[in-house]
Amino acid sequence: MSHAQPRIGVFGGAFDPPHLAHVALAGAALTQLGLTRLHILPTGRPAHRSRPVSAGEHRLAMARLAFAELPDVVVDAREFARSGPSYTVDTLDELQGEYPGSQLVLIIGGDQAAAFPQWHRYQDILHKAIISVAGRENSAKAGGLFELQHPPGGRWEPLQWPLMSVSATDIRWRVASGLDIHHLVPAGVARYIEQHHLYKSA
Numbered sequence: 001m002s003h004a005q006p007r008i009g010v011f012g013g014a015f016d017p018p019h020l021a022h023v024a025l026a027g028a029a030l031t032q033l034g035l036t037r038l039h040i041l042p043t044g045r046p047a048h049r050s051r052p053v054s055a056g057e058h059r060l061a062m063a064r065l066a067f068a069e070l071p072d073v074v075v076d077a078r079e080f081a082r083s084g085p086s087y088t089v090d091t092l093d094e095l096q097g098e099y100p101g102s103q104l105v106l107i108i109g110g111d112q113a114a115a116f117p118q119w120h121r122y123q124d125i126l127h128k129a130i131i132s133v134a135g136r137e138n139s140a141k142a143g144g145l146f147e148l149q150h151p152p153g154g155r156w157e158p159l160q161w162p163l164m165s166v167s168a169t170d171i172r173w174r175v176a177s178g179l180d181i182h183h184l185v186p187a188g189v190a191r192y193i194e195q196h197h198l199y200k201s202a
């Protein structure tokens with residue numbers, strides 16, 4: 001689909017580790033949302049969750065491996081360079097400056113969409129970016145009173161997306177339990193986890 005303005009996708013996460021749902025989601029976003037480029041942003045210091053299990057250098061390396069096959073993707077380490085929490089609104093501000101005249105599209109899973117009213121300056125985010133939500137199993141229960149389909153002042157574009165139940169929490173648990181993860185992560189990521197002995201005690 002072609003749009004009047006170039007569209008820049010923004011997809012952030014702990015990526016601890018990046019998994020097949022992340023890669024499929026990025027692929028679906030690239031094609032369906034007509035993105036000219038997609039920035040993948042591993043979080044430095046997450047704003048609303050406890051610290052990731054793995055160091056930033058590992059999550060960055062795994063993100064590079066996981067998304068390497070997709071065209072027009074940039075694995076963007078800028079949130080590591082920032083002091084303080086990784087607020088998405090700051091990232092959007094920076095990208096707006098770097099892509100004048102472009103439309104930013106923020107891609108999030110259903111669990112994060114439900115938590116969106118707790119995000120730092122979320123009203124400003126609604127002015128800066130179109131938000132595209134990929135449904136996620138069990139995310140409705142976290143939804144509370146927030147109306148996903150009609151948020152005040154926001155522009156939302158749904159992503160056509162088959163629900164995928166894979167989560168990084170489950171993958172960390174499987175590794176710690178000695179179970180196979182090859183069906184859940186890209187091959188390069190599985191190798192990296194093995195070589196660096198990640199998640200042995202997660």
Ligand SMILES: Nc1ncnc2c1ncn2[C@@H]1O[C@H](COP(=O)(O)OP(=O)(O)OP(=O)(O)O)[C@@H](O)[C@H]1O
Nearest residue numbers: 013014015021108109112134136164166167168169
């Ligand atoms: N299976 C999935 N379906 C839809 N969205 C997903 C899925 N897995 C992750 N996401 C989305 O991808 C983004 C980054 O996710 P994140 O790196 O936190 O992975 P996660 O699997 O949710 O990790 P964890 O289990 O550690 O919380 C978030 O917006 C999240 O909602």
Ligand SMILES: O=C(O)c1ccc[n+]([C@@H]2O[C@H](COP(=O)([O-])O)[C@@H](O)[C@H]2O)c1
Nearest residue numbers: 012013014043047048087088089119120
């Ligand atoms: O800016 C915020 O307040 C904020 C609050 C929660 C999550 N986010 C972003 O949402 C993305 C997914 O977060 P997570 O915790 O599901 O990995 C990641 O880029 C986070 O920085 C951002």
